[in-house]
Amino acid sequence: MSMNTSERPTTAAAPAWYELALCAQTGPGFFFPEPGSSLRDAKRLCGACEGRAACLEYALTNDERFGVWGGLSESERLALRPRD
Numbered sequence: 001m002s003m004n005t006s007e008r009p010t011t012a013a014a015p016a017w018y019e020l021a022l023c024a025q026t027g028p029g030f031f032f033p034e035p036g037s038s039l040r041d042a043k044r045l046c047g048a049c050e051g052r053a054a055c056l057e058y059a060l061t062n063d064e065r066f067g068v069w070g071g072l073s074e075s076e077r078l079a080l081r082p083r084d
């Protein structure tokens with residue numbers, strides 16, 4: 001079974017920081033908006049999230065390509081990756 005990359009970790013596999021995740025209360029659609037739509041609301045929520053640092057680290061470590069993680073968009077996370 002392939003994993004849907006547009007979903008947050010499931011409860012069974014959730015990392016510890018996910019208990020702090022504010023996005024767990026909003027549903028994934030908020031953090032995976034349609035292309036071209038605003039990320040402002042999602043980023044604002046990340047700004048108030050206690051799990052933000054761990055969330056961003058998780059996304060970078062696991063090469064999450066889609067949506068907002070740790071307050072950063074896909075392109076913003078891409079900019080943080082070391083270049084080969």
Ligand code: SF4
Nearest residue numbers: 021023046049055070
């Ligand atoms: S930083 Fe944002 S994406 Fe990450 S857990 Fe918190 S609310 Fe969710």
